[in-house]
Amino acid sequence: MMAKDVLDIKAESAQMDTDKMWIIMGPQHPFSHGLWTLKIQVDGEIVKDAEPIVGYLHRGWEKEAEARPYPKIIPMADRLCYAASMTYTHLFCMTVEKALDIDIPEKAKYIRIVADEICRIQSHLMWLAAVGTDLGNLTLFLWGMREREFFMDLNVRLCGARMTTNYTRIGGVRNDTTELFDRDVMRCVERFEKVLWDLIALVDDSSIFVSRMKGVGNLTREQTVNLGITGPAMRGAGVDFDIRRDDPYDNYDKIDFDVPVMTQGDSYSRYQVRIEEMFQSCKIIRQAVKKINALGKNAPYRLKVPSNVPAGRSTARLEDPRGESLMYLISDGTDKPYRLKVRSPIFTNVSAAKPLVQGSRIADVPVIMAMIDMCLGETDR
Amino acid sequence: MDIDTTYQAPSVDEIKTLLTEKFAGKVNVTKIETRRVYATLPKEFVHEVCEYIHEKLTFEHISTVIGVDMVDYMQVVYQISNYYTGVMVELTADLDNHDLHVQSISDIWVGGNWHERETYELFGIIFDGHPKLERLLTPDTYEFYPFRKSYKLRGQE
């Protein structure tokens, strides 16, 4: 009998009818950043099919918002995306201010910008720490969390709470920036710009982590746009769109910053976009703090607003650290909303789990999903 | 495909003229603001208009599909955005309470898939042609549509 060539055996084995197995990376799983399930169908080591299951955190947020007057919805909006809570309260206040048709004071707009960017850096650092645990880079987790503590100290300095800050109000912000706040912010930002290079070196200088991320989770520009993926995951695939620059709100058009865009479309480019965004946030914070100082101490920071909102419809959208978030309000003249809809970026990003994960290996699945940066509170609402 | 920097997407006024010319009598553009176009249309033409907006006007991204329960009738609101100019078009379609069917747009934009599924689950609006219209967020045993005004929360009477 002739000895079979290795290539013949390989061709034969590709034709064999092997069993596919559904693995449930269930609600309790060390990789899942949040409470969701990813069911993957594997053939050996390659993933053939995937199905995300969400809804473990559904509480009917929009229905509960219809039963509360407008100021009481602000702490609820904090707990929508708990990693980036300042941006959701900002979004809600912007929507109601559009419905009321008022223009808030300049100082409030700049303070909101500073608070938003601090929130963005803090959220990206949380993401970086989580990426550390996924890749196996535990030092990145510890260093990232240490840096994040300094930004949460800034939150405490500004309004007293670390995470769910409850700071913006309809018509402005809750209180003026405290004494020497600008000194603290500048110190923090200057230190952070040097330390971020150390954090990047932990990943970039090691070929293991880079090769785990490169070429994994590829999506072309058309696929990304059609699937509805927004945010840094979209900018890593070549789409040059950022709501802060192209559809500006609250004085972002008076600040000068760049929007990082990479064209590769894999996990490594999404990682690079977020790191560059952190540097750009530092730039934005510097300019906004200078403008706050120029306005002086006695400039107004809050307007008094009526409690009843006139009937009508208004929409506002915002560049969340995770993508495009949008709120749609239908008001009916009373002090409670008639319909308040929240569009969360992670809702559509998670629905694209199947095209992202298909064709990769099991060990690549945590890396790909880590780059999407999930916060399940806003998905399930 | 590289980023096409030479393409000039239509501006807000151009969109209004194009829509009213092509779909005369069907689409009614109610308001225009900077980077916003608001229009209403009957539900039978939703798919056709969305295809036109996607292909000819290069609106590549569906931001959201919203269901609204105005007690005598229901509404579906589509918000579609353009990545070249930052313009957003809002289409509103009215649905009769006895005939809650509208054609699904998840074949034009795959990103609208879960939005439509969620609207079905919470309001009961059925999207014809949707690949998988099932419960998404609530447990499978639920049989009511929670966001309708007829369903009251604890303490709301």
Add this chain to the structure above:
Amino acid sequence: MDMSLYPHAVAMSADEFMTWSSAMINDLLSAGTKKTVDKLTGPIWSWAMKNSMHPLHWGLACCALEMAATSAPRYDAERFGMIYRSSPRQTDILLVNGWISKKVRPDIRRLYEQIPNPKWVVAMGECAISGGPWYDSYNTVQGLDQIVPVDIYIPGCPARPEAMIDGFMLLQKKIDDYFKRGVFMED
């Protein structure tokens, strides 16, 4: 047992004899051996378990970020011996730190049953204690103690890392108490 000391025992029926003799045996043991063993080993078990509380690596909602911050360098949780384990079979503590929706109830119950005895349950944050801000929702359970028995409640929305550490120090006292009252042959 020397049956000549108990002549009335031969007149008992089978069931009576079973109950009477197990009471006798337990008395003998607890008088002597059981108490000594408990006194010797109770402090050892309590020292071991309270300095190596292993919670389950599970984050639900906002309080989970504060749980992650507690194991961060500033509020180091590992100095108490708290190492998060991924598999419920290797943990002692079920730490629930977010609101409980109706969809996740069977999973919490299953995880609780998978943790081997002795186990403790800690409810962290307002949502796990009593439903929190979502008191009128159609999809949340108003409190963790409707599903599993809870030992420690940590208040706060979100519970600060210092509050979580305080809660775990209280749990240490509870573990101490549990072992020192005697667990030899307890089951």
